[in-house]
Amino acid sequence: MKVNKIHHVAIICSDYEKSKKFYVNTIGCEIINETYRAEKKSYKLDLLVGGAYQLELFSFPKSPLRQSYPEARGLRHLAFEVDDIDQAIEELSNDNIFVEPIRVDEITGKRFTFFCDPDDLPLEIYEK
Missing domain, CATH: 3.10.180.10 (2,3-Dihydroxybiphenyl 1,2-Dioxygenase, domain 1)
Known part of the structure; x- marks a missing residue:
């Protein structure tokens, strides 16, 4: 395939x-x-x-609930690439969306963080 x-x-x-x-x-x-x-x-x-x-x-x-946090089997999260992670975090925060502290990918050195959609689906923003 x-x-x-x-x-x-x-x-x-x-x-x-x-x-x-x-x-x-x-x-x-x-x-x-x-x-x-x-x-x-x-x-x-x-x-x-x-x-x-x-x-x-x-x-x-x-629709039934699905366990998604932490580290449950299955789809872990959905990630969106952004140009400016600080601006994205500011926009999310302005919409009263809790954003976790920024982390740094130990392999790529890129910054990323997580937040949730209205159903607590874990979403990631990953800086380009």
Whole structure:
């Protein structure tokens, strides 16, 4: 098998409107398409990240919780590259989003930090 790239990352949220606002207004994703699937009582929101990557935001009634912190098996976190980590942290903090202290990648020497989306999904910002 030859894989070309990651096509999308799918996220299931508990509060669709809250998560939509977070990923569009706070993270800066662009809406590609929004679909309400009445038979599933579910929204599917396709979002564009950085002009090249896609997130899919889903809502399902009564979706179960998933353990995600600390070091649970499965997807560990979703990382976004930023040009200026200090500016990104300031913008997140201005939206009352708690951001962990900056760390330095011991392999690359790049700065990074973590914060959470409205459902406590761990997100990372990694300085270019």
